[in-house]
Amino acid sequence: MNAPTNRRTFVKLASTGVAAATALRARRSIGNSPNERITCGLIGCGPRGTHDANLMKNLPNVEIVYVCDVDESRRQSVANTLGVDSSHTLDDLRKMLDDHSLDAVLVTTPDHWHSIASILACDAGKHVYVEKPISHNIHEGRLLVEAAARNNVKVQHGTQSRSTQMMIDAVKLLHSGVIGKVLAARCWNIQRRDSIGRGQDTEPPAGFNYDDWIGPALMIPYRTNRVHNRWTWWYHFGAGDMGDDGVHDIDYTRWGLGVETHPSRIVALGGKYFFDDDQEFPDTQQVTFEYPGDGQVGSRKILIYEQRLWSTNFPRNVDSGAEFYGTDGQMFLSRRGKIQIVDSGNKPQEHQVQPRAQDDAGHVQNFVAAIRDGTALNADALVGHLSTSLCHLGNIATRLGRSLEFDPKRERFIGDEEANKLAKREYRDHWARPKGA
8 A cells, every 4th residue: 555645546556666665764764863853744733743743843853744624723823933934834635644754654644544643654654653543443553553564664652651760660560460460450431522503504614625524525514513532422533522632541451450452352331321412422331342362261351341421429539540450459540649558358459569650751752752763652553453443343232232242363253243343434535544444
């Protein structure tokens, strides 16, 4: 799928020479000295994009040289904030990716563009920092994992707990057996969200390229509560709050549980219990994932996710957290900077883990170090795919209202074609339609 970014579609293969040159360029960018400049482009100029770009810009010898967004007012505002030249303020990401001097991109678009923009960047030989969730659906996540590998580029997923020293140290303790063998874990995402109300289908506002905002997704009318921070709640564009915020909790829970594959069984209940508005994803969910291991006693593990978006009554007085249950004790852990360990008799245990909140800056630093000298990424494309796929699996099971069996190797539901259709999406004839999707 090494297609040149200046062609109309994503589906034409590049020549062998172009593919080889792309891979060679990616390899050459590894091993830069700390004093060599890294250039980066921003794709998506919302609040999160500005946040990530500022973190990048503040690192030594890193420069934001492009901004790209389909909303003219947003991209001009962010370009001014970041000091990007007007000639590098774009509405078409392909123009940015055609610049051979560009080293990396930040992908902070709506979810339905995350994998697509990242794959395009990989095929142009750029390293990628892509915000969570890494994909809009399971199939696109796998395509991105493959794109990163074949182009020999770094792809960092925006689950920043992976670079937070507290979380690193806590997970090491779990894996060392501090509470015995961890067989079960529960995490939660509980907060009071706002209603998105009832929108109206209208013409897009001036200066907003709605056609390219839709991109490869099927065209539907512009609606007043679908864009700019509202797309999360629509099947067409987002992954719900499970994919938006819950993915952080799911990611470090999967990490601590020590499972490095997809689950084989998913059971879910939930729906819209509180909000009477246009949003399509659940405001209330409980999802259980089972990992059978080799099927023997002591090998099976379970991960439970809980979500309530209408409550401020949090477990352990924290909106985001996880509990790990081992054969010799329990650990409570939160990316809000909290940790507690108790033994099998619920007696608190001393530890040396220093509480610290989520380290966004450290995650960006890790990405840049990977580009410069080959430092291992803390949240590479496969890590992001495995954690984000739990969100997709949970949302599909909740949507269908039934237990699902999943084949981790083939990444397909067993005997359920309705579920398999939801593991992909349909595409329209847009230049970013991916090959193989």
